[in-house]
Amino acid sequence: MNIGDFRKTQHDINEIFLNRWSPRAMSGEEIAEAELFSLLEAARWAPSSNNNQPWRFVYARRNTPFWSTFFNLLAEGNQVWAKNAAALIVVISKTTFDSGKPARTHSYDAGAAWGSFALQGSLMNLVVHGMQGFDYDKAKEVLFIPADYTVEAMIAVGRQGRKEELPAHLQEREFPSTRKAVSAIALEGLFRQ
Secondary structure, three states: OOHHHOOOOOOOOOHHHHHOOOOOOEOOOOOOHHHHHHHHHHHHOOOOHHHOOOEEEEEEEOOOOOHHHHHOOEOHHHHHHHOOOOEEEEEEEEOEOOOOOEOOOHHHHHHHHHHHHHHHHHHOOEEEEEEOOEOHHHHHHHOOOOOOEEEEEEEEEEEEOOHHHOOHHHHOOOOOOOOOOHHHHOOOOOOOO
16 A cells, blocks of 8 residues: 555655555554554653653553453444454553643643654554543553543554455545545634634
């Protein structure tokens, strides 16, 4: 697949940003713990307010005791394809600083860590697919997430699979998506619709 057939930039950027996308087709192969830890290491170095580093990644690798706990959190539509992931990760963020003072940017900072995680996965030729289609409340309960943490998102990681093995409705969506124009997301001076 040629990314350039799907994505065109308006301004000069490094190709790493164009090459990162979120396929669903995964092979079902396991990944080594060291590979997963490389993704987590990249996330570790993300910027954060006051160096708070509020992000946490709770994970289960395929064929381990916690796999079914994580898999059963997924919405049915995501279970169809995520069954072939090598790891499932729940991203959470601590809503306070260690002092107990509210950390207003905890979600923003966790998003920065997720971005680093996703880019590292792209560099490693892994599929990294973030999602919101899972049971947030159940995740908080079954993963014993404390009250001062917020469940942010879930990630499926794996090796690239064949799109032909996805259901037909997902095969149609298995390509790099485009993005809104810079002029639609950047507003000088005042917010305007």
